[in-house]
Amino acid sequence: MNPFNRVWWRPPVDDEVDEELSFHLEMRTRELIAAGMDPAAARGEAERRLGDLGRMRNTLHALGAKRNHHMARTQYLGELRQDLVFTARQLIKNPGFTAVAVLTLALGIGATTAIFSAVYAVVLQPLPLQDPSRLMLVGEVWEGRPQVMSVGNYVDTDAAVPDFEHGLAAFNYANYNLADETAPERVVGARVTANYFDVMGVRPVLGRTFTADEDRPGNDRVVVLSHRLWTRRFGASESAVGRELRMNGAAYRIAGVMPKSFDLTADSEELWTPIAFTPAQRAMHDEHYLSVYGRLKPGVSRQQAQAKLDAVAMRLRHDFPKDDETVSFGTVPFVEQFVGDVRKRLLTLLAAVGLVLLIACGNVANLLLARGAARAREISVRTALGAGRGRIVRQLLTESVVLAFCAAGAGLLVARGAIVAVMAWSPNDVPRLDQAHIDPLALGFAIAVALVSSVLCGLAPALRLARRDVQLGLRDGGRGSTGGLRDRLRGGLIMAEVALSLLLLVGAGLLIRSAIALQRTNTGFEPHGVLSARVTLPETSFAEPARIHETLRRINEAAAGIPGVSSAAITSYAAMGNGGGSNGLVPEGREPIAANFINSTLRVITPGFFSTMGVPIVKGRNFNDGDRADGQRVMIISARLAAVAFPGQDPIGKRIGCCEPGPDALKVVIGVAGDIRSRGPAVAPKPEFYLPIAQTPDVVWNWFRTVYVVVRTTGDPAAIVKPLNAAVALVDRDLPLFDVRTMEQRLAGSLATARFNTLLLSLLGAIGLVLAATGIYGVIAYFVSQRTQEIGVRMALGATSGSVVRLILGQALRPVAIGAVVGVAAALGASRVLSSQLFGVSPTDPLTIAAVVATLIGVALLASAVPARRAAAVDPTRALQSE
């Protein structure tokens, strides 16, 4: 029977009504007969007086049901109040128990809530764009996923595929040097097509966006500001719209301001200008750098759009065999593209904190069991006094719910602290993480987690306690009759805790081994003592390649002349992080078709690059002043490229075609440089090649206009930051250096994500281990206290203290061993989710698993050794007398 609306002293309403009315009729008939009526008439009169019996019965039935319902609720609320008051008294009476249980749960609930808020902010929170599910990234498929497009392909696709609302929009990052009365500032902006904002589904809060007319060359000096830039630079003044802003040395008119919500991440672009393709650009099907977005029309599926994209790709392959020989297009939802692989990392973390929460629940269940045993007598008395089993279970569950709610309160504090810590420590590659906070949703989540965990940790102990035989409880005086490790429930708890923490620790161990392997990896360059900075030469004031070369040469000279600098270089790309580009190279003698292209990373450098970065020339020679603009075209290739392009041959003197049309395309290989792990220690070296800056093909300056200045210092590189800024300002005061960092910082930055995940998972693993150890200790200590008498008997019969310790440890280790086996099996199955984060170690690395198992068993032994020694110290005579 449902204990929540039972009113035990009432018959069903139907019987109640019938019996009451028939009693009334009988009494009235009896009275009328006594007054002289004949029996049949008396009965009739009695019924007449009562009115319509059927209707009366229905009315009373409805009223009775309503009354019962009302009274059941009143009774339930009354009992709930009783339970709460009783619980509060119990918890206050046992402050030690309460504190340990609340803190344990708070740790679990807090950690889970913190990671949940992060998952929500980053992954689940809808983007502040209109109907984001229809917004797609459309791109040329490269390495299995849609990426950037060439302008020609974008223009042709946009014209041929009608499935996108407002057409396709193109986007390209662009750096701008802002200069007016205040100091020059460099901001990341983007050049976009006029329909970009419509496709994204956002409207300006102020002014307007671009017209199609402004998206044409010569007409394009207008800018739309982000809310962040508008606030920072114009104090959020409405009069900013219509004003002029000097960008890259030219005057742009401010057309409008976008809403705050369109600052999608803390480091997203801060202004937009028209992309204004020239007719030449629109015809160019090579050079792939555009990000293209499209909003599927309502009712149009990705598959439908894909079919049309495939048709366009087929035509382009036919029309532009040289540039588009293998082209194909694909789409991916913008949200997926935006969140990236962070999603998987965060969900892994959420699973890990979930494990910690489960271990915490296991511990609290253990505590409740131990306390339940101590309270067996109290429960027996209450049962004997008439409290039903349901009532007892309810009382006990009320206790765990109250505990869990206290824990949720404390857990929210834990979560707040954890969120702050995570934000401070996390690498900044996680979009929207800064938006994680404790809001009503997180609060709701914490409450839900608290409810679930209260049932998880409270139900089994409550059921067990309520099932106890009343007589037994009274007879043996509250001595637990189910004590000891033969107790399945307790053994099961230990087993589960061991298995769960093993799972966590294996994950942490694998990440730690990866981190060590990464730390030991040779990156191919010597980062110590190298300072690097970036500078952008805007198109508007550096249209002539000659002017670019001259300015870079002067910056190089100025940097090399700084006291404390042993060598300096200019390079289009250093290593780690943004910048650089890549080209398809064709060794001389091979047919120039896509299949023969070797995709290689390009660096345009001054000769000082190799000595400054500490990269060896393993064969041939370095560039020198003789490699002039009018001289023979030369290149240096990396060892990897040499192996791919000229396997088993001497590459020196061989020629490779690249980067530009015409006779200058073929360049002579004059040297081979050591490989660099340019994209981070975890990424294997790719083919790379170097061109002397003096021979840079003019077209390269269309690809990028930002270069690195790198200097090797004899002392602390940080001390050179100021002199370097000053030296560059002397060359051209409108060129601000940005992204100034030592190479060691860049290297650390490239490892930040891995390091952060390792730290977090290790922390969770440690918490899990400590909780599991506490749990094991608790159970064994309880076991010893329950068996004092038995141990006394054994010792009186001649058992040595050594054999007693062995007995206890043996009892303890059985569930630990089973838990370890289960945990290893689970780890073998689950560690694959980490494989993308592992480096130099297999997800089933036997060494890691063995080390974790050894650690866990060691800790388990330690945790049970204390109570085992206590058992061995039992004095047999006293133990026997105590009964």
Add this chain to the structure above:
Amino acid sequence: MTNTSPELLHGTLDALVLKTLAAGRRHGYGIARAIEDATEGVVDIEEGSLYPALYRMERKGWIEAEWGLSELGRRAKFYRLTPKGRRQLTAQTAEWTRFAAAISRVLITP
């Protein structure tokens, strides 16, 4: 329920039942008889209204029911006044007195 002002009837019937139960527990028939006797037949209470009124008052917590044996040894449902019902009786009595006095003033003044 149709020919009498329900408001007056309800209030009055409730008050009469409460007053009857103030003397001790009674079953439904007993309550009806007690009121008839006390008013010497002037108030012949509508039996069709008595039981619904009892159920309503039970829900409001003015009276509570229990099963017991009647004077003739048959199982019967007995009602008794709760503390809440006793307070209600006092309030309704005061209300009735005020009401009756007001009506009297109107009717008896020449």
